[in-house]
Amino acid sequence: MVAPIGREARSTGAQIVGVVSCVPSRTRRNEDFHATFGEAGVADVVKMIGVQSRHQVEGTTTTRDLCAHAGRRLLEGLEWTPDSVDALLFVSQTPDFRLPPTACALQADLGLPTQCIAFDINLGCSGYPYAIWLGMTMIQTGAARRVLLAVGDTISRIVDPNDRATALLFGDAGTVTALEAKAEASPSHFILGSDGKGVSNLIVPTGGFRDYAACGDARLAGKLGTALYMDGGEIFNFTLRTIPPLVARTVELGSADGKAPDFYLFHQANLFMLKHLIKKAKLAPEQAPVNIDEFGNTSSASIPLLMTSRLGEALRQGSKRLALFGFGVGYSWAAASIDVGPLKVVETIQA
Amino acid sequence: MSEFHKGIAEILEIDESAVNAATDLHAGEAAWDSLAVVSTIALIDDCFNVMLDGQSLTNCNTVGDIEALIEAARKA
Numbered sequence: 001m002v003a004p005i006g007r008e009a010r011s012t013g014a015q016i017v018g019v020v021s022c023v024p025s026r027t028r029r030n031e032d033f034h035a036t037f038g039e040a041g042v043a044d045v046v047k048m049i050g051v052q053s054r055h056q057v058e059g060t061t062t063t064r065d066l067c068a069h070a071g072r073r074l075l076e077g078l079e080w081t082p083d084s085v086d087a088l089l090f091v092s093q094t095p096d097f098r099l100p101p102t103a104c105a106l107q108a109d110l111g112l113p114t115q116c117i118a119f120d121i122n123l124g125c126s127g128y129p130y131a132i133w134l135g136m137t138m139i140q141t142g143a144a145r146r147v148l149l150a151v152g153d154t155i156s157r158i159v160d161p162n163d164r165a166t167a168l169l170f171g172d173a174g175t176v177t178a179l180e181a182k183a184e185a186s187p188s189h190f191i192l193g194s195d196g197k198g199v200s201n202l203i204v205p206t207g208g209f210r211d212y213a214a215c216g217d218a219r220l221a222g223k224l225g226t227a228l229y230m231d232g233g234e235i236f237n238f239t240l241r242t243i244p245p246l247v248a249r250t251v252e253l254g255s256a257d258g259k260a261p262d263f264y265l266f267h268q269a270n271l272f273m274l275k276h277l278i279k280k281a282k283l284a285p286e287q288a289p290v291n292i293d294e295f296g297n298t299s300s301a302s303i304p305l306l307m308t309s310r311l312g313e314a315l316r317q318g319s320k321r322l323a324l325f326g327f328g329v330g331y332s333w334a335a336a337s338i339d340v341g342p343l344k345v346v347e348t349i350q351a
Numbered sequence: 352m353s354e355f356h357k358g359i360a361e362i363l364e365i366d367e368s369a370v371n372a373a374t375d376l377h378a379g380e381a382a383w384d385s386l387a388v389v390s391t392i393a394l395i396d397d398c399f400n401v402m403l404d405g406q407s408l409t410n411c412n413t414v415g416d417i418e419a420l421i422e423a424a425r426k427a
Contacts, residue, residue: 048386165385233405236389240396276393 005245006193006333008253014139014147015185016132016338018078018345019315021175021308022070022152023055023295025350030168037164045168050271054171054296055350056156063094064102066174067150068109069351074148074176075110077345082110086144087117089135091127091151091300093329094158095120098208106150117144124202125267125328127151127300128177129336132324133190135179147179153299158204160227169270171296175304178345188338189254191246198331201234238331239273244280246335250323254337261287261323261337263311268292268302269328300326307340308348315341358394359414362387372415385409391417401425 090103103118135147152174205213206225213225289310327333360367363379
């Protein structure tokens with residue numbers, strides 16, 4: 001047995017019935033950054049991160065707006081009336097305000113009933129498997145029968161535009177996933193973990209109630225306190241230490257019935273890291289779809305965006321076993337092994 | 352070591368035949384910067400199945416310094 005790398009949980013009686021991703025219509029290609037970083041400067045970073053284009057919001061558009069568009073399309077496609085929704089979870093690190101919760105705003109945006117459970121969860125790259133676990137658990141306890149998971153980020157709005165490592169890497173997206181009670185749904189398996197030793201390695205140092213920028217960390221010297229700081233080397237080390245055993249244990253846990261995952265969906269961190277993880281897990285390219293080239297690293301939205309942009313046809317047609325791996329800021333990580341499909345709605349839209 | 356030297360040559364953008372223990376990491380076309388360090392972490396994981404931390408790699412000056420870190424990590 002592979003040693004456990006997080007809390008292991010199992011849920012029954014709930015399934016994913018639809019997913020819609022919404023990306024901003026504005027695309028920024030690598031050429032658009034030549035003026036800021038120079039052609040060679042862009043090429044150096046792109047060789048590593050593998051991003052060719054990314055969708056980024058303009059003006060005052062927020063994650064909430066992208067999720068509201070995705071949510072409306074999802075409800076329409078599923079033919080769910082808004083008053084049939086029992087809970088809405090908003091998973092993001094780019095909320096509208098420090099308070100109130102964005103989930104409450106989205107409850108009103110989508111016309112959901114006031115008897116609806118709505119709250120925010122502050123997680124980034126690990127957020128999607130966490131959201132599925134929590135939503136399915138709410139269904140299993142009987143607290144809800146229909147749950148919407150609004151998961152997304154607009155990291156382009158918090159990067160330092162002069163920091164090429166982050167300015168080129170991130171794209172924006174808002175997604176909404178619908179969960180519904182179904183007695184005969186096959187069980188889902190989850191592994192969930194955290195390591196706060198990574199707090200300072202991926203951080204927006206100021207803007208909350210503690211000023212990390214004032215703590216004397218030499219790495220932050222000369223950096224913009226309100227912008228995202230990333231220590232790429234440390235994040236890479238964390239990922240290489242944590243994710244290969246997470247993959248092994250997730251497959252062991254989720255495939256006790258003898259059926260291996262059809263697809264492995266990794267958070268789209270950067271292409272170099274993805275290739276390394278895929279190689280370590282001995283996967284064929286078609287088992288582990290990639291979309292970072294087209295959308296960049298979309299933080300919490302990257303896994304549902306992979307489902308809608310790369311697996312739409314497969315998930316519309318039949319049931320697939322998916323192994324999902326989210327990891328990053330925190331540090332926090334989460335994996336899920338779930339059977340998904342056939343889905344009535346699985347789409348990527350633009351707003 | 353040949354697979355490792357080949358990878359180091361690619362990262363530093365120098366000729367593979369020029370890579371030996373005395374090779375100066377700062378002498379290549381490419382800078383010995385965070386991108387190079389991350390690539391080297393992955394390369395060493397591939398070749399030797401050991402993980403080095405970014406900070407100690409950043410502090411290396413020669414290929415020999417890296418090889419000493421690898422040896423120490425393999426014995427640990």
